[in-house]
Amino acid sequence: MSLQLSIIGFGEAARAFAPAIIGSGQTIRASDLRAEEPSYQNAFAKFGVTGAQDYRTTLDGADTVLSLVTADQALAAATEAARHIAQNAFFFDMNSVAPGTKKQAADIIVGSGGRYVDVAIMSPVEPKKATVPLLLSGPDASEGLKQLSATGFSNCKLVGEEIGRASTIKMIRSVLIKGQEALTAEMMHAARNAGVEEEVVGSLGGDWQDRVAYNLERMMTHGWRRAAEMEEVAKTLEALQVEPLMTRGTIVRQREMAESGERKCP
DSSP: OOOEEEEEOOSHHHHHHHHHHHHTTOEEEEEOTTTTSHHHHHHHHHHTOEEESOHHHHHTTOSEEEEOOOGGGHHHHHHHHHTTOOTTOEEEEOOOOOHHHHHHHHHHHHHTTOEEEEEEEOSOSTTTGGGSOEEEESTTHHHHHHHHHHTTOOOEEEEESSTTHHHHHHHHHHHHHHHHHHHHHHHHHHHHHHTOHHHHHHHHOTTHHHHHHHHHHHHHHHHHHHHHHHHHHHHHHHHTTOOOHHHHHHHHHHHHHHHHHHHHOO
């Protein structure tokens, strides 16, 4: 199957997926607001991707569109993509947003003639890259799975025909996964202030020394993105009549660690 694939947002996930997509025989065009920056130009060249800022150039003639932006930009990306998407082209919304947000995006894409699939990325894209577990849902998810498989994604699973089901699973899971990261940061902040870091981490046993380092690094590097995702998690919980008490704290800690990471940058 020969496809013209376009990606909206060329950050960590897009760069992790690009080699497998190109290896499957597809060509990639990518749109990113930062496309003109030298670091992005270098990334486009490295991965063999044609990059641009505008959606018209990126989506022209595309059979397949992957949306991989930050959670707070997901709906805006769908809105702009709808202006240029080809009839019957697949729009795979891979963003970490609430099911309600996915349903809004689906209405916009389908209203413009596209085929919308709710996709949830269920683990970090590194080191798994295109073997990362993906959950798919929506009326076109079954056909969409075939399309994704043809572009190098090897670990896709259907979870239903309802748009929002895949994202619901991801959002609820993130309460624990991102919450553990936030608890790690809070624990280590207190341990550092008390001068007992080694003792606290040592008392946890197992592989916790590595896990602590990993959790803190992910928050410092991706805390802003994680905080935006957890805002969507809070919306999901509220829609399910669950008060997001712990999740609100996670949002605060993720933002704090993102700010800490920025302060450490030269």
